[in-house]
Amino acid sequence: AQSVTQPDIHITVSEGASLELRCNYSYGATPYLFWYVQSPGQGLQLLLKYFSGDTLVQGIKGFEAEFKRSQSSFNLRKPSVHWSDAAEYFCAVGPGGSQGNLIFGKGTKLSVKP
Amino acid sequence: DTGVSQNPRHKITKRGQNVTFRCDPISEHNRLYWYRQTLGQGPEFLTYFQNEAQLEKSRLLSDRFSAERPKGSFSTLEIQRTEQGDSAMYLCASTREGTQYFGPGTRLLVL
Numbered sequence: 624a625q626s627v628t629q630p631d632i633h634i635t636v637s638e639g640a641s642l643e644l645r646c647n648y649s650y651g652a653t654p655y656l657f658w659y660v661q662s663p664g665q666g667l668q669l670l671l672k673y674f675s676g677d678t679l680v681q682g683i684k685g686f687e688a689e690f691k692r693s694q695s696s697f698n699l700r701k702p703s704v705h706w707s708d709a710a711e712y713f714c715a716v717g718p719g720g721s722q723g724n725l726i727f728g729k730g731t732k733l734s735v736k737p
Numbered sequence: 738d739t740g741v742s743q744n745p746r747h748k749i750t751k752r753g754q755n756v757t758f759r760c761d762p763i764s765e766h767n768r769l770y771w772y773r774q775t776l777g778q779g780p781e782f783l784t785y786f787q788n789e790a791q792l793e794k795s796r797l798l799s800d801r802f803s804a805e806r807p808k809g810s811f812s813t814l815e816i817q818r819t820e821q822g823d824s825a826m827y828l829c830a831s832t833r834e835g836t837q838y839f840g841p842g843t844r845l846l847v848l
Contacts, residue, residue: 627779655835657836657837659839664844665841665842666741666743666828666839666840666841666842667780667828667830667839668839669836669837669838669839672835672836674835713779713780715779717835717837724770724772724782724785724793724795725770725772725780725782725837726782727779727780727781728779729777729778729779730777730778730779
């Protein structure tokens, strides 16, 4: 079955500390992988995506993610968290090409301590 | 603003009423998706259009739900005889080069 697992429901980090959000997926074909961020009551904003090529991808707001095929993982990282990063983060997987729906994880809520 | 727009942003209705939501995709994006997001969950796929053709529907899309995309531009999602379980955020996305861009969503509350 196709699925995305985000093992951490809620993470709290101190401002300025590093961050890693975990994402594991189960997908039959070569996946397209995405991270989105959602602020309360808002839609989803794309942070970054992986289609092919370099397995370390850079995104907006200083985020990066690394695709590890052998571990079926696509973890999101940021070296220094800012208070404005507090939000909910969703990992998603989809088929290659421009068609096909995305399958989302349940999300990880990030809180940032001052 | 050239992003995906959705209207209304919020809708409160009584059980049994019909509601309709609208999504305007980014212009020239020919694929449009609807998702539903309940509290504490990630978005779940409902249906998708390529131009005006509805190509796939999830089993989540009961017969009380109908979606259209006349002329391949904006799309509407209608829920008939709403139930309390329909309370959720309804998200629309349009696609370019394999990437889905989401609108702000319509939050529905069924009393």
